[in-house]
């Protein structure tokens with residue numbers, strides 16, 4: 001059997017070694033707490049589950065869905081943008097539902113990246129930006145995000161190599177938990193326009209924000225629709241990671257091209273899940289506020305445990321993560337392995353998100369309060 005070079009060329013799965021150690025630790029009988037993955041422990045709100053139940057009982061939902069999503073879902077997404085950001089979207093041409101935003105993020109490169117083409121990708125950033133590029137035969141180019149610049153792009157220092165077609169960023173950020181204000185998004189749009197790049201902004205955590213911070217949309221920037229698309233997800237806002245529903249909005253031509261790729265690969269989202277998505281976007285939103293309060297409390301718990309252990313952090317204003325510098329002299333992987341060995345706490349090594357993640361670990365807040373409390377106690381004791 002001969003494997004395709006584009007698959008052989010994928011970066012090694014950094015968590016494989018850690019996964020083995022976790023399994024070994026559990027086999028020893030240790031009570032391992034995983035703060036590794038970002039997958040909400042909280043349930044999907046009942047009215048959304050009920051909408052799914054009702055829709056699943058209706059046989060008309062059992063057939064192939066429309067390739068482009070139900071018109072009512074596209075309208076619900078457009079209405080959310082209008083309500084939330086004051087951005088007007090044409091539901092016919094500027095909105096495309098996705099089978100989870102990961103699906104669209106990965107497939108976008110198929111529409112834009114030829115072998116030899118490049119994409120600038122947030123480093124550290126959500127790994128799929130680069131993986132999608134590689135699977136399309138292209139080359140990801142690091143867009144370094146450093147603490148010195150608050151993990152925001154320093155466009156003055158960025159060289160755009162030839163054949164670069166895409167630029168990937170996302171705020172609130174996975175993994176750095178950094179947030180962007182409108183001025184950063186404005187510079188990004190200008191940079192994209194100056195270098196003829198399609199700007200791809202990943203807003204998966206736009207609704208998970210703290211201390212009164214409200215995340216902007218890149219589409220609020222004048223002219224953004226000429227150069228940008230924005231990915232969104234129901235996964236984290238409505239605790240629907242398992243349901244697989246997200247969307248992309250913005251530049252009509254980019255969305256049309258992604259639609260061409262998708263009609264040849266998939267057959268859309270189960271109609272019952274789409275109806276549940278409509279219920280999520282158009283129904284009561286009070287649980288979102290409650291969820292923010294829960295994550296904010298968890299963030300405070302971790303930030304204060306780290307402070308007591310001598311690691312001072314500015315409390316992050318968004319996402320479900322805390323990005324923690326490793327003590328001097330430790331690599332990300334060493335530090336993660338040490339926390340597993342000595343505290344039975346799993347964290348994600350920063351290098352899993354790009355070379356500039358070296359020197360950091362990522363803690364996920366998506367575990368129940370009592371387990372997070374226990375993990376915080378162990379971290380405090382281990383690090384002190």
Ligand code: PLP
Nearest residue numbers: 100101102126174204233235246
């Ligand atoms: N974007 C970011 C930054 C993420 O962290 C994730 C998931 O963890 C996704 C996109 C994908 O989310 P989904 O495919 O569930 O919509």
